[in-house]
Amino acid sequence: MIFKESIYFWLFFIIPVVILITLYGVRRRRRFTKVLGEQSLLKKVTCGVSPTKRFWKNFLLIAAICFLIIALARPQMGVEKIHIKRKGVDIFLLLDTSLSMSAQDIKPDRLTRAKMWVESLIDNLETDRVGIIAFAGKPFLQCPLTMDYSACRMLLGILNEGTIPVQGTAIGDAINLAIKSFPEKKGYFKVIILLTDGEDHEGKVMEAAEAAAEEGIKIITVGIGSETGEPLPIKNEVGNPSGYKKSKEGKLVMSRLDAAILESIAQKTGGAFFTATSSGFEIGKVSRILDKMEKEEFGEEWLERYEERFEYPLLFSIILLLLELLLTDRVISPPSRHCEPTKGGRGNLIVQNNDD
Numbered sequence: 001m002i003f004k005e006s007i008y009f010w011l012f013f014i015i016p017v018v019i020l021i022t023l024y025g026v027r028r029r030r031r032f033t034k035v036l037g038e039q040s041l042l043k044k045v046t047c048g049v050s051p052t053k054r055f056w057k058n059f060l061l062i063a064a065i066c067f068l069i070i071a072l073a074r075p076q077m078g079v080e081k082i083h084i085k086r087k088g089v090d091i092f093l094l095l096d097t098s099l100s101m102s103a104q105d106i107k108p109d110r111l112t113r114a115k116m117w118v119e120s121l122i123d124n125l126e127t128d129r130v131g132i133i134a135f136a137g138k139p140f141l142q143c144p145l146t147m148d149y150s151a152c153r154m155l156l157g158i159l160n161e162g163t164i165p166v167q168g169t170a171i172g173d174a175i176n177l178a179i180k181s182f183p184e185k186k187g188y189f190k191v192i193i194l195l196t197d198g199e200d201h202e203g204k205v206m207e208a209a210e211a212a213a214e215e216g217i218k219i220i221t222v223g224i225g226s227e228t229g230e231p232l233p234i235k236n237e238v239g240n241p242s243g244y245k246k247s248k249e250g251k252l253v254m255s256r257l258d259a260a261i262l263e264s265i266a267q268k269t270g271g272a273f274f275t276a277t278s279s280g281f282e283i284g285k286v287s288r289i290l291d292k293m294e295k296e297e298f299g300e301e302w303l304e305r306y307e308e309r310f311e312y313p314l315l316f317s318i319i320l321l322l323l324e325l326l327l328t329d330r331v332i333s334p335p336s337r338h339c340e341p342t343k344g345g346r347g348n349l350i351v352q353n354n355d356d
Contacts, residue, residue, distance in 0.1 A: 002306060004074035011069045015062060022058050057324050064320035071314035076306035087295035088128035089189050090145055092178040093118055095159060096196035096224070098136040098169045099245075100255040102161050103197070105230035106276065114195045114224045115156055117276055117283065121193070122149050124287045131181065134159050137168030139177040169199050171265075175208035179215055189296040190217045193286070194265065195276070197225040198258030205261060209268040218293070219269040220286055221262035224276050229254035 003009070095118065101111035122130060130152055132143040140163070143155045175192060182190050192212060198221075212219055231252045232245040245253045259275065266273040272289060274282040 001075055001077040001309070004076055004306075006073055008069055008072040011072070012066070015066065018062055018065065022062075053327060057327050060320045060324035060327065064317045064324065067313040067317035067320065071310045071317060073310075075309045075313065077309050078307040080305045080307050082305055085297060086127055086147075087297050088126075088147075089191055089290050089293050089295060090182055091125075091128055091130045091290070092133055092145070092181065092190075092192050093121075093130065094133045094135060094139075094171075094174045094178060094192060094194045094196070095142075095156075096136070096169060096171075097134045097159055097161055097163045098199075099161055099167055099232060100169065100197050100199050101224065102235070103225060103230040103232055103255045105226040105228070106224065106278070110197060110224045111159070111161060113276060113278075114222075115159065117195060117222065117224075117280065118156055119153060120280055120283050121286060122152060124283065125149065125290075128290065131178075132156060132159075133174055133178055133181070134163050135170055135174035135177075136164035137166030137170055138164060139170060139174040140164055141177065141181060144181065145183075169196065171196060171198075172204040172208035175205075175212055175219070179208075179212055179217060182215070182217065185296070186216065188216045188218070188294045190215070191271075191290065191293065192217060192219045192269075194219060194221045194262070195224055196221075196262070197255060198223060198260075198262045199255060205265060206268065209265045213269045217269060219265055219271040220289065221266045221271065221273045222276050222282070222286075223257050223259050223262050223273070225255065225257035227257045227259060229256040231255075 095111075095114055097111060101109070101114065103110050106113045118132075127147070129145040129147050130143075130149070131141070131145040132152060132155060134140050134142045142159065142163075143152050146152060171194065175194070178192050209219060232255055234243045234245055257275070259273070263273040265271075272285075274285065276282065
């Protein structure tokens with residue numbers, strides 16, 4: 001037998017406290033009766049109360065608390081085997097890490113917002129496989145398809161604008177790398193989620209989108225940034241902005257979201273286009289698209305699970321509490337000659353004079 005929530009065993013420390021409170025109540029009751037009057041007279045008045053039954057009432061209450069604590073600790077015994085078939089969607093997240101993603105038109109900056117977006121999406125996944133491709137002038141397979149979401153988050157966290165040393169925005173190459181990284185099995189269970197500002201410097205984007213469509217791969221594009229544009233900050237060694245990037249003519253270089261190209265990519269593959277927002281409401285829409293897609297069977301496995309047994313100590317606790325409530329501390333046997341019920345009501349006692 002094992003206990004799933006053994007931390008609740010710390011509650012057993014309240015049992016000595018309950019016992020001490022009970023003993024204190026007994027001593028206080030005795031002191032109170034001494035103050036009232038002569039002991040022989042008080043014994044005659046209280047002869048209808050059974051100290052033994054009072055002891056058993058307290059015992060039942062304490063035992064009920066003990067069994068309740070055991071139930072909270074969730075005892076488990078016996079192994080149940082569960083057959084699970086794993087089905088899901090293969091998802092490649094293409095994350096733009098080029099210099100333009102350092103623009104701050106979406107706070108704190110485009111790349112940080114994109115990484116937060118990806119983390120939120122992963123939190124909504126259950127049985128899907130996910131991989132990450134970082135790209136700038138060239139793409140790089142940061143994380144192959146996996147169901148280890150914690151490892152995926154860790155590899156996502158180390159991405160920054162300098163991850164890919166070759167600058168630029170090669171969206172087409174990133175899509176082609178994702179196509180090659182998917183399993184060769186045919187089916188409509190593959191999806192690419194492209195997070196970028198859409199500034200492509202290499203071309204051949206639509207050719208890559210057409211190749212994805214031929215493979216049955218759906219592309220969902222998420223635009224990071226604003227169409228109004230934002231200057232690109234230049235960071236010093238510490239990582240703080242020290243100025244803004246300028247052209248050869250001395251003008252500020254503005255980076256704008258190219259929503260048109262992203263929408264065209266999505267339409268080419270039967271996907272969808274969204275603009276990232278601070279509220280992240282579009283993540284729910286993407287999750288619903290993934291839920292409706294065809295699922296691939298990744299495999300099957302047998303899991304062993306311990307069977308819960310908390311209901312037994314819980315039942316004992318309830319039974320003991322009911323017995324404590326039903327048990328009276330009054331003497332059931334006929335009263336002695338020193339105790340007689342009065343005509344005024346049940347339980348009232350009169351004291352007879354021994355001289356009569």
